[in-house]
Amino acid sequence: MPTVGMQIGGNRNAANKPLDSNGKREWSNGLCGCFSACGTCCYAFWCPCIVHGKNKQRLRHLAEQNSPDPEGGSCCSGSCWAHCLLTGCVGAGFILQCLNRGEVRSRYGIEGGSCGDFCSSCCCAPCDLTQVSREIELEEKSFGQRY
Template identity: 55%
Template structure:
């Protein structure tokens, strides 16, 4: 019988990112570590309230999405008021929408959502989605953020 004369080696601990569950719908990750959206771009009617807000007042939906995402990133917790509505971001989005360009601001926020939740896609895809499907894009972003926010209900 032989014995091992060395001490066990330390192992690295699991990294836990602050925030909630970033894949609450348990979508499978591909070989590059990215996954698909939890809700399709055409499933915007699944959240009728956000869909109406995004269609009639996209500036408010944009501002709420942006501030909810920023709050999750900075504080690791959901925004206590569900995001700020009437902000400078909302005003800039409104002004740009007067010239048909409000969608341009959404590209950055959509890219941030994809990055946070490791969703596959590209800046070109973000641009096309924001341009051609502005309200649906806002709803899809909102629903992805909402999944993480809801996961905090189960944390104690």
Template identity: 55%
Template sequence: MAEKQYNAYPQQPQYGQNHHQPGAGNMQMQPTIGMQPHGGNRNAKNVPMNQKGEREWSNGLCGCCGDCGTCCVSCFFPCVVYGQNKTRREHLEQQGYPHPSGGESCGSDCFLHGIITSCFGLGWIFQIGERGATRRRYAIEGGGCGDCCTVWCCNPCALTQESREIQLEEESMIPRH
């Protein structure tokens, strides 16, 4: 009795061919859990999601010591970290891969934040919207009121927390061998 052999890699229909099967040739790759069609893994630490599909931050607000360099820069030059975070997140959204230079330290976002901080002490107001954009990108629970209180009360911690969240997505895109 001859054994039937199974081909582990069956021949797939080519696009544009009619194979009398509904949807033949129209298959598209779907992202896996945590992966997004444009960018990297937006939940690299697999933080559990709530019923609304939202989660907590990957690193706590007081976890800024996990990235002392960013925390120190954000204490003395918050405009620099704000500019980097904003350009890194926007680049991920628009291009689907990390910013080649790690974000713009001295771009227009940094300049505007720095001027408003120097003249009026209100640069943190820009960060409310940016923190909200970061939360939306990574499906992190919270709202505008919480964002406002966080950036006003602990600006360096908030900037570092956002930077670390973006960094997790960027690192998920680096091939591992």
């Protein structure tokens, strides 16, 4: 049975970032650190809807199943199609990214707010998608499985 302070599942601060007085921390990887994950960054640049859909599905699986998604996220999920339609029709796929970024910040106790989420998602969508993907990946790897 879980006790107070015991963490169930993966490590949500796998990079051991220090917490501030509010119990919040910084992102494990900087927004411009997307280039150190070049494959994901390129994928996010050319196919942002797929990366968004995978991020969303991986995050959902961690939240609901308390384990990494064994498929690594589907490339044809509803979230992917919603992003694709919003981006293709009105150029507003970043709105979904902004919402997902807020969910990730909440799950991992990362400092920030809606304005920063909006600016990151709107002004540098590929870097935003990569940063979110890498944060999720750290928790997935903390389960001791390779993803």
